[in-house]
Amino acid sequence: MIEQVIKAAGARGEGADALWHRVERTSVSFESGRLKACGVSEEAGLNLRILKDGRVGIAGTTADRPGDLLERAVASAALGESVPLVFPSTTRLPNTTTFSAAAAEASLDRLTAFGTELVDRLSREGCQVNVGIERETIETRFLNTAGAQAAYPATAVSVGVDLARFAGDDVLMVYDVYSGSDLPGPEDLDALVASIDRRYDPALRVVDPPDGSLPVVFTPSGWGAVLLPLEQALSGKAVLQGVSPLADKVGQRLFDERFSIVDDPLAPGRPASRPVDDEGVASKTLPLIADGVVRHFVYDLETAARAKAISTGHGVRGTFSKPRIGYSNLVIGPTQTGKGEEGRGKGQASLGGGLLGGIENGLVVDDLIGVGQGNVMSGAFSHPVALAYRIQNSEVTGRVKDAAVAGNVYELLKRIAGFGDDGRWMGNRWAPSLLLEGVSVARR
Amino acid sequence: MKDRLAAALKSSRADYTEIRVEHTWSTAVTFRGARLESATANEDLGGFVRALVRGCGWGIAAFTSLDRLPAMVARAGELSRAVRLDEPIARAPVAPAVTDALLDLDGDVRGISLAEKKRLLEGYNGEMLAVPGVVDTTAGYHDEVTEYWYANSEGTLLYELRPEVTLSGTAIARRNGTIEKGLESVGLRRGWNAVHDHAAGFREAARRAAALLEAPTVKGGTYPVILDNEMAGVFIHEAFGHLSEADFVYENQQARDMMTLGRRFGRPVLNVGDHGAAPGLRGTLPFDDEGTPTQDTPLIKEGVLVGRLHSRETAAKLGERPTGNARAISYRHPPIVRMTNTYIANGQESVADLIGDIKLGVYACSAFGGQTLLENFSFTAAYGHMVRDGKIAELVKDVVLAGNLFQTLDRIERIANDFQWNQMGGGCGKGGQFPLPVTEGAPHVRIEAALVGGDVPA
Numbered sequence: 014m015i016e017q018v019i020k021a022a023g024a025r026g027e028g029a030d031a032l033w034h035r036v037e038r039t040s041v042s043f044e045s046g047r048l049k050a051c052g053v054s055e056e057a058g059l060n061l062r063i064l065k066d067g068r069v070g071i072a073g074t075t076a077d078r079p080g081d082l083l084e085r086a087v088a089s090a091a092l093g094e095s096v097p098l099v100f101p102s103t104t105r106l107p108n109t110t111t112f113s114a115a116a117a118e119a120s121l122d123r124l125t126a127f128g129t130e131l132v133d134r135l136s137r138e139g140c141q142v143n144v145g146i147e148r149e150t151i152e153t154r155f156l157n158t159a160g161a162q163a164a165y166p167a168t169a170v171s172v173g174v175d176l177a178r179f180a181g182d183d184v185l186m187v188y189d190v191y192s193g194s195d196l197p198g199p200e201d202l203d204a205l206v207a208s209i210d211r212r213y214d215p216a217l218r219v220v221d222p223p224d225g226s227l228p229v230v231f232t233p234s235g236w237g238a239v240l241l242p243l244e245q246a247l248s249g250k251a252v253l254q255g256v257s258p259l260a261d262k263v264g265q266r267l268f269d270e271r272f273s274i275v276d277d278p279l280a281p282g283r284p285a286s287r288p289v290d291d292e293g294v295a296s297k298t299l300p301l302i303a304d305g306v307v308r309h310f311v312y313d314l315e316t317a318a319r320a321k322a323i324s325t326g327h328g329v330r331g332t333f334s335k336p337r338i339g340y341s342n343l344v345i346g347p348t349q350t351g352k353g354e355e356g357r358g359k360g361q362a363s364l365g366g367g368l369l370g371g372i373e374n375g376l377v378v379d380d381l382i383g384v385g386q387g388n389v390m391s392g393a394f395s396h397p398v399a400l401a402y403r404i405q406n407s408e409v410t411g412r413v414k415d416a417a418v419a420g421n422v423y424e425l426l427k428r429i430a431g432f433g434d435d436g437r438w439m440g441n442r443w444a445p446s447l448l449l450e451g452v453s454v455a456r457r
Numbered sequence: 458m459k460d461r462l463a464a465a466l467k468s469s470r471a472d473y474t475e476i477r478v479e480h481t482w483s484t485a486v487t488f489r490g491a492r493l494e495s496a497t498a499n500e501d502l503g504g505f506v507r508a509l510v511r512g513c514g515w516g517i518a519a520f521t522s523l524d525r526l527p528a529m530v531a532r533a534g535e536l537s538r539a540v541r542l543d544e545p546i547a548r549a550p551v552a553p554a555v556t557d558a559l560l561d562l563d564g565d566v567r568g569i570s571l572a573e574k575k576r577l578l579e580g581y582n583g584e585m586l587a588v589p590g591v592v593d594t595t596a597g598y599h600d601e602v603t604e605y606w607y608a609n610s611e612g613t614l615l616y617e618l619r620p621e622v623t624l625s626g627t628a629i630a631r632r633n634g635t636i637e638k639g640l641e642s643v644g645l646r647r648g649w650n651a652v653h654d655h656a657a658g659f660r661e662a663a664r665r666a667a668a669l670l671e672a673p674t675v676k677g678g679t680y681p682v683i684l685d686n687e688m689a690g691v692f693i694h695e696a697f698g699h700l701s702e703a704d705f706v707y708e709n710q711q712a713r714d715m716m717t718l719g720r721r722f723g724r725p726v727l728n729v730g731d732h733g734a735a736p737g738l739r740g741t742l743p744f745d746d747e748g749t750p751t752q753d754t755p756l757i758k759e760g761v762l763v764g765r766l767h768s769r770e771t772a773a774k775l776g777e778r779p780t781g782n783a784r785a786i787s788y789r790h791p792p793i794v795r796m797t798n799t800y801i802a803n804g805q806e807s808v809a810d811l812i813g814d815i816k817l818g819v820y821a822c823s824a825f826g827g828q829t830l831l832e833n834f835s836f837t838a839a840y841g842h843m844v845r846d847g848k849i850a851e852l853v854k855d856v857v858l859a860g861n862l863f864q865t866l867d868r869i870e871r872i873a874n875d876f877q878w879n880q881m882g883g884g885c886g887k888g889g890q891f892p893l894p895v896t897e898g899a900p901h902v903r904i905e906a907a908l909v910g911g912d913v914p915a
Binding site: 040044045047048049050051052053054055056057058069070071072073074075076077080081082085088089091092093094121125139141177178179180181182183184186250254255256258332333334335380382383385386387388390391393395396397398399414415417419455 | 483485489490492493494495496497498499500501502503514515516517518519520521522523524525529532536537539540541542543571572575592593629631634635636637638677708709711712714715789791825826827828829830832833834835836837854855857859860861863908910
């Protein structure tokens with residue numbers, strides 16, 4: 014269908030591109046330790062962009078036939094503003110692993126077995142265990158009128174586990190997830206179990222929260238609030254709109270000289286990896302912050318055209334909306350080389366990644382509440398803890414409730430007191446634990 | 458379509474089968490700054506099958522190609538059979554309904570050109586851009602009409618038309634290094650007739666963003682807090698509503714103990730409910746996605762827990778009645794227990810009475826958002842004012858309320874008599890399903906003491 018649509022669109026306007034996806038998903042869920050439901054879904058969708066009279070129009074459909082798709086795209090273009098959009102021509106695709114035959118072919122029984130094993134290994138007195146397993150096989154096809162085309166298969170597997178324990182009005186929840194394009198191996202399941210154990214066990218004891226300006230260790234899952242302002246500020250769109258605090262800071266050292274962020278669409282075996290973005294631009298690894306210095310912003314085709322920049326291959330699109338800027342995998346760490354494979358199987362590290370030594374009084378933050386609310390772009394954050402532990406005399410002494418952490422990311426990241434040895438993937442982000450000093454901690 | 462559904466149900470070998478088909482036409486217009494970002498019209502068509510074989514678990518299939526309907530009915534049955542259960546899944550009885558439940562489209566958005574929708578939004582966006590200090594905006598218009606079919610093997614067959622419109626605006630004000638934002642959001646289960654006359658709201662949001670540039674950050678600490686209607690609504694949704702969803706407790710004895718009916722949750726002034734049948738609101742529909750009629754469900758009566766929100770499965774498990782709260786965001790997902798329009802009922806006092814005897818407090822207004830993690834919540838006001846000597850005083854920013862919900866519910870000490878429904882867009886997220894159209898309603902409420910973050914003292 015995509016060929017006909019592009020051919021017809023090319024005849025109507027100056028140019029066009031289209032992305033077609035087909036996703037087959039199989040999911041298995043265990044509730045309270047027992048297998049509860051199995052599901053499949055099949056979804057296909059086509060997103061068309063046309064350039065007509067210098068204006069861009071978009072339309073999408075999930076229906077089997079294109080129907081009035083082209084007419085809707087043309088109507089959309091009639092209202093659009095002019096964009097000097099240039100579609101990329103032939104694309105030479107880099108190599109990256111996005112597909113696993115073992116994952117694609119795994120039977121329902123095979124997927125279910127992961128859940129049975131995890132329920133068995135994680136069950137404990139007075140605690141509810143839920144496991145969700147999902148396997149996707151994805152076909153992607155891209156075509157434009159400038160001659161670029163791409164087609165690649167992908168698989169994505171996730172195995173999520175959560176434990177919930179209720180004692181009176183105290184609720185403890187510990188969560189983790191494996192994700193990859195391949196099925197989890199024994200070492201991945203071991204890592205998942207170890208990750209739950211090392212956070213669940215010390216959480217059983219509740220201790221008083223500290224307060225004041227304190228050293229705080231953010232675990233790989235606790236980083237969200239620290240990273241989110243940077244993710245927003247490094248978008249070419251925020252720069253173009255004049256709202257990014259980093260807009261005129263390229264080449265300047267704003268952060269600790271060991272702090273780097275790399276966008277890596279070629280990390281092997283990651284579900285967000287891709288040889289090409291959704292606008293036909295070949296993927297490449299891009300340093301965003303290197304050794305504390307702001308290096309690059311990310312662009313899609315349209316933002317690049319408006320900003321007189323070049324697309325960095327960060328156009329992502331769904332069936333129904335126009336392409337927008339999106340990161341692939343963000344690799345964060347003390348060096349620029351912290352790549353995917355290093356994270357695999359390293360689940361046995363201790364809570365806090367070895368950063369607790371020498372901390373007399375502090376906090377380990379594993380999860381915060383309300384990340385993304387408020388005025389994120391400014392770098393200020395203030396969040397109650399969802400899961401956090403007190404550090405006393407270099408050791409975790411118990412779980413802390415009723416505490417909040419606050420600070421400004423741009424101030425705090427000027428000096429990083431340490432990176433943990435527990436770097437790992439959390440979804441599409443690779444990061445170790447991070448020790449920041451002078452974080453405001455308040456109790457209530 | 459009805460014949461296709463009947464034939465597909467007939468072919469099922471499962472003991473229970475239900476099918477949904479949804480055909481949605483939507484348009485969306487977005488501005489960023491003075492520039493049109495996009496104006497699109499989309500078509501989304503798909504189906505969902507859920508099957509239950511006796512002694513087995515749920516088998517689920519979702520698909521975009523309707524030609525696959527018979528195959529997916531068979532597949533859902535096979536998947537159900539693959540899940541062996543010791544304790545069978547029961548469904549509380551719901552009387553079969555055969556009806557065409559067509560909501561008033563209130564000006565069918567499908568008959569309005571994309572150009573007109575663009576013009577409308579351009580006007581609202583222009584209101585924000587005209588405010589001095591505003592450097593950037595985003596403005597969005599979205600509408601849809603869904604043709605909806607639901608059929609199950611117990612004889613229910615529904616055909617519905619479901620309209621929806623939302624308007625949203627964000628104004629960013631900036632001076633030197635300081636950036637502030639103001640939000641406007643409107644969401645209704647109505648049509649084109651409901652999207653006019655919102656210019657004042659957009660203008661007000663932009664003025665507030667500019668005013669916040671001058672405002673100090675609220676000094677963190679514990680204060681008596683007045684919540685305006687919008688904040689009180691978001692609070693009850695976030696801090697209590699999610700706990701009243703029965704799928705949270707039905708499989709967990711300890712959670713059930715925590716949420717035992719008859720437990721006191723607040724003072725006698727507090728009355729809370731969820732009303733899925735209130736006309737025209739974002740969370741309103743005649744039936745839920747299991748074919749159960751929606752209703753007004755009391756949750757807290759005079760401070761005491763009296764009810765919870767159910768699907769057929771959770772109701773059967775707890776020996777209670779389905780409440781019409783099994784909802785799915787689209788054919789891509791199974792129905793799960795969700796809120797609709799959640800409210801705190803009116804009290805007796807005037808707003809002035811609530812504020813009058815506060816020496817030093819915080820007035821938290823208009824919500825940016827909220828999140829609950831079980832017994833902990835956090836929610837962010839768009840802006841606030843200090844209350845000094847019984848009067849509303851200076852504007853303050855970064856007002857974040859955080860707390861333990863049991864403590865905080867119990868500290869709601871006074872409730873005003875100015876109830877109103879929020880008519881915001883956005884939506885609720887749970888179990889990977891976001892955004893589900895919901896809304897909230899409340900009068901002003903006063904919390905005896907709550908932790909206000911913001912500038913947390915070091």
